[in-house]
Amino acid sequence: MLVRRFAIYTLSGIFILSIFFILAYSPSVIAAPNLQKETPIPLLSISDDTCLECHGKPGPTYQLQNGDTLDLYINPNDHANSVHGKLGYACVQCHRDVGNYPHPPFIAKDRRDVSIQLNQTCQYCHSSQNELTKDSVHARALENGNSNAAICVDCHTAHTVKRLIDPQTQELLPEARLWIPQTCAKCHNEIYQKYQESVHGSALIGNGNPDVPTCIDCHGVHNIEDPTTAQFRLNSPQICAKCHTDPEIMDKYGISTQVLNTYVADFHGTSILLFEPKTPDAQENKPVCYDCHGVHDIKAVDDPEKGLQVKENILIRCQVCHPDANTNFPSAWLSHYIPSPTVYPVVYYINLFYKFFIPTVVGGMAVLVTLDFTTARRKKRKASKSTGLETAEVKPPTEESTVEETIVEEITVEEPTLEVTPTEETALDESNNYNERIKDISESQELSQDTDLESDYGNEEVPDGE
Amino acid sequence: MENNIQIQTEVEDKDLQRKEFVRFDLHQRIEHIVLLAAFTILAVTGLPQKFPTSPISQSIIRGFSGIETARSIHHIFAVILLVVSIYHVIDVLYRIVVLRVDWSMIPVVEDFKHFFHDLGYYFGVHKHKAYYPRYNYVEKVEYLAVVWGTIIMAITGFIMWNPIAVTKYLPGQIIPASKTAHGGEAILAVLSIIIWHFYHVHLRQFNKSMFIGKISRIEMEEEHPAELAQIESMYVSLPEEKVIRQRQKIFFPIAIFITLIFGLGLIWFVTLEDTAITTIPKGETANIYVPITPTPKPSATPTTTQAPGEQVAEESWDGKYQAMFDNRCGTCHGFTSVGGLSLATYRSALQGGKSGPAIVPGDPDASVLVQIQSTGKHPGQLTIDELNQVIQWILAGAPEN
Numbered sequence: 001m002l003v004r005r006f007a008i009y010t011l012s013g014i015f016i017l018s019i020f021f022i023l024a025y026s027p028s029v030i031a032a033p034n035l036q037k038e039t040p041i042p043l044l045s046i047s048d049d050t051c052l053e054c055h056g057k058p059g060p061t062y063q064l065q066n067g068d069t070l071d072l073y074i075n076p077n078d079h080a081n082s083v084h085g086k087l088g089y090a091c092v093q094c095h096r097d098v099g100n101y102p103h104p105p106f107i108a109k110d111r112r113d114v115s116i117q118l119n120q121t122c123q124y125c126h127s128s129q130n131e132l133t134k135d136s137v138h139a140r141a142l143e144n145g146n147s148n149a150a151i152c153v154d155c156h157t158a159h160t161v162k163r164l165i166d167p168q169t170q171e172l173l174p175e176a177r178l179w180i181p182q183t184c185a186k187c188h189n190e191i192y193q194k195y196q197e198s199v200h201g202s203a204l205i206g207n208g209n210p211d212v213p214t215c216i217d218c219h220g221v222h223n224i225e226d227p228t229t230a231q232f233r234l235n236s237p238q239i240c241a242k243c244h245t246d247p248e249i250m251d252k253y254g255i256s257t258q259v260l261n262t263y264v265a266d267f268h269g270t271s272i273l274l275f276e277p278k279t280p281d282a283q284e285n286k287p288v289c290y291d292c293h294g295v296h297d298i299k300a301v302d303d304p305e306k307g308l309q310v311k312e313n314i315l316i317r318c319q320v321c322h323p324d325a326n327t328n329f330p331s332a333w334l335s336h337y338i339p340s341p342t343v344y345p346v347v348y349y350i351n352l353f354y355k356f357f358i359p360t361v362v363g364g365m366a367v368l369v370t371l372d373f374t375t376a377r378r379k380k381r382k383a384s385k386s387t388g389l390e391t392a393e394v395k396p397p398t399e400e401s402t403v404e405e406t407i408v409e410e411i412t413v414e415e416p417t418l419e420v421t422p423t424e425e426t427a428l429d430e431s432n433n434y435n436e437r438i439k440d441i442s443e444s445q446e447l448s449q450d451t452d453l454e455s456d457y458g459n460e461e462v463p464d465g466e
Numbered sequence: 467m468e469n470n471i472q473i474q475t476e477v478e479d480k481d482l483q484r485k486e487f488v489r490f491d492l493h494q495r496i497e498h499i500v501l502l503a504a505f506t507i508l509a510v511t512g513l514p515q516k517f518p519t520s521p522i523s524q525s526i527i528r529g530f531s532g533i534e535t536a537r538s539i540h541h542i543f544a545v546i547l548l549v550v551s552i553y554h555v556i557d558v559l560y561r562i563v564v565l566r567v568d569w570s571m572i573p574v575v576e577d578f579k580h581f582f583h584d585l586g587y588y589f590g591v592h593k594h595k596a597y598y599p600r601y602n603y604v605e606k607v608e609y610l611a612v613v614w615g616t617i618i619m620a621i622t623g624f625i626m627w628n629p630i631a632v633t634k635y636l637p638g639q640i641i642p643a644s645k646t647a648h649g650g651e652a653i654l655a656v657l658s659i660i661i662w663h664f665y666h667v668h669l670r671q672f673n674k675s676m677f678i679g680k681i682s683r684i685e686m687e688e689e690h691p692a693e694l695a696q697i698e699s700m701y702v703s704l705p706e707e708k709v710i711r712q713r714q715k716i717f718f719p720i721a722i723f724i725t726l727i728f729g730l731g732l733i734w735f736v737t738l739e740d741t742a743i744t745t746i747p748k749g750e751t752a753n754i755y756v757p758i759t760p761t762p763k764p765s766a767t768p769t770t771t772q773a774p775g776e777q778v779a780e781e782s783w784d785g786k787y788q789a790m791f792d793n794r795c796g797t798c799h800g801f802t803s804v805g806g807l808s809l810a811t812y813r814s815a816l817q818g819g820k821s822g823p824a825i826v827p828g829d830p831d832a833s834v835l836v837q838i839q840s841t842g843k844h845p846g847q848l849t850i851d852e853l854n855q856v857i858q859w860i861l862a863g864a865p866e867n
Binding site for chain 2: 060148189190193228233275290291295296321324326332339344346357361365369373
């Protein structure tokens with residue numbers, strides 16, 4: 001009886017343990033993955049209640065090296081309502097080394113140093129995001145000694161982390177879109193002030209419009225690129241194009257999706273988009289979208305203050321790079337229009353002219369060249385035949401033979417049935433041709449200098465032997 | 467053809483056959499070489515800009531190490547083309563004014579007759595081609611196309627080179643219109659050269675006269691029989707040396723003047739305006755790092771509860787030491803009462819823990835708190851300053867408030 005009970009307990013214990021291990025080591029499918037292998041199993045025996053006994057009421061502090069006092073109080077509700085709290089993560093899963101008591105020594109220069117040190121803990125569960133962050137402008141700034149550079153907790157907070165991604169769709173939650181500019185504003189407030197007045201920002205902040213970009217749509221999320229580099233500048237039109245060439249979004253607002261095409265067709269766009277990316281570090285001063293439309297303060301084109309549909313406004317933009325530009329100058333830029341008989345007609349008609357003129361001239365030349373070439377080939381062949389094969393069947397080319405027929409004839413010339421044997425007269429005629437010409441001309445000139453040479457040639461012509 | 471020549475040489479005087487004629491003098495050959503080079507480089511640097519999406523264009527531009535270099539080269543050879551054009555104008559004027567040669571490049575009615583004659587020849591109506599003079603309609607078309615094309619390219623090029631100056635007087639639309647025409651004309655020119663020029667002087671027979679300057683009598687018979695006849699009938703003759711000298715005396719000052727005018731025009735063309743700034747326009751002008759001042763956290767030190775109107779001495783449990791002990795010792799000697807000691811309240815502090823009363827008013831030495839803190843090894847160690855304050859407070863009778 002006792003042995004049997006022991007066996008049952010052992011087996012069930014092993015079962016429970018194995019489930020635990022399977023859960024612990026199974027590959028992750030959610031945004032916050034399971035703990036990594038090297039992560040020690042947290043001391044789950046220490047419940048949040050244990051921590052909150054001390055840290056759950058105002059009071060405990062810690063003296064930092066610079067003399068500041070670090071508040072060690074945590075509002076228990078903050079963590080409980082955070083995404084981590086709701087999922088049941090314990091304090092010691094982030095504060096991994098404080099499970100024992102007394103706490104191990106902790107030295108920090110100042111409050112910022114505390115955050116930077118404790119921030120390391122995020123990577124144990126969110127390693128992929130952490131990897132992305134390493135390439136970001138913030139991580140570089142931090143490496144270069146700028147301790148103000150944003151770390152995980154600056155955006156996500158430490159204890160009140162919110163859910164941002166819908167676990168089903170893996171897409172940003174609608175409410176999270178609204179939080180993003182406010183999050184960035186914590187450090188980039190001056191830019192935020194511009195953004196919230198812009199056509200995009202006002203639509204997001206005012207109306208919660210999901211179509212307009214928030215900060216991350218242009219700058220990325222974790223691997224936020226340095227937007228002051230030449231490379232970012234050269235690639236920036238593609239950022240705008242993501243939405244502005246998408247008819248699904250643009251049709252709602254009656255905005256043209258030809259903006260990228262028309263930009264690329266222009267001198268500025270050609271330079272930026274098609275050639276310079278090959279040398280990504282190239283310093284190129286041709287304007288990108290934001291040089292004319294504004295960076296964070298983009299306004300609708302019909303905005304009376306800054307909209308580019310207003311000639312005065314676009315002239316101001318032109319003059320940034322073309323200081324001497326006058327009022328005629330802005331229309332040198334086609335304003336993203338494709339020339340038509342009503343819009344930019346001069347450009348349209350010149351283009352149309354060349355569309356017909358080039359094929360006409362070049363086609364005419366091609367026809368004449370082909371005629372000359374095939375005729376020369378025919379004559380040459382005839383001349384060579386006249387000295388050679390005499391016994392072959394006579395089949396002279398027809399007078400009216402067109403270019404196509406001549407070509408066919410040339411291709412099939414090897415077949416004996418098609419071979420040509422000119423008469424002796426023809427050969428003689430050909431050979432004497434030049435002498436006759438010279439004689440003719442000399443004679444005609446001696447007779448009368450005013451006589452039209454051409455008419456003489458015509459009269460002198462030998463009847464065709466063919 | 468070879469047969470013809472073979473038979474012909476037997477018949478004709480051999481000396482006559484070896485005879486050569488000067489077709490192009492040194493000036494013309496230099497003009498042609500420079501034009502050839504400039505045209506080619508202009509096409510190679512220009513057409514990729516007309517067809518920017520093509521991978522060929524992009525690799526060409528890469529070959530020039532970027533669009534800016536390619537544009538600079540395009541500009542340099544545009545200037546070279548204009549220089550050779552000016553040179554050509556002076557050269558032509560010299561021929562007309564001093565040498566008084568025929569205006570052999572001007573199209574005449576005869577050219578149309580020759581054209582229709584040749585059409586007849588192609589379709590077998592005539593036995594031979596028209597007897598061409600010095601320049602036939604093929605050459606005239608090409609020459610005039612080059613002249614016309616250069617004028618169009620120079621004008622549209624000027625407009626694109628100096629858009630600010632141009633739009634002072636003309637509507638802005640003229641700039642993209644010029645760009646369209648410049649590109650269209652370029653395609654036309656390149657295709658014409660490939661089809662028309664390459665066929666007539668390279669493919670049909672390789673005509674070296676533009677490089678060596680001379681043409682054989684056989685080629686003359688073949689290509690320019692009318693001119694040959696004119697020459698051989700002594701119909702063409704240059705003026706006497708003396709006459710040429712006299713005319714040169716008048717011509718050269720005029721030529722210098724014209725060159726000067728054109729030269730200044732060219733400098734004006736190139737240096738008329740500074741179209742744009744050379745620096746990169748500044749993107750975002752706002753300061754990057756402007757943090758919102760964070761709302762201050764509630765004070766870490768809780769304020770003690772006190773009855774309204776009650777005066778609390780600073781050096782008292784309520785005024786100072788409850789908070790100090792809470793902060794510094796509360797982690798263990800608060801709720802958790804490690805070692806039975808809780809410093810949460812005045813009462814519990816006086817009561818002490820396992821080791822005895824933590825605080826004995828008036829007697830720091832008897833106070834276990836002072837005893838243990840004095841060792842300097844307690845986990846929640848007070849600073850010396852703090853400990854001294856505590857000792858002073860105990861000496862003063864450890865007032866509660």
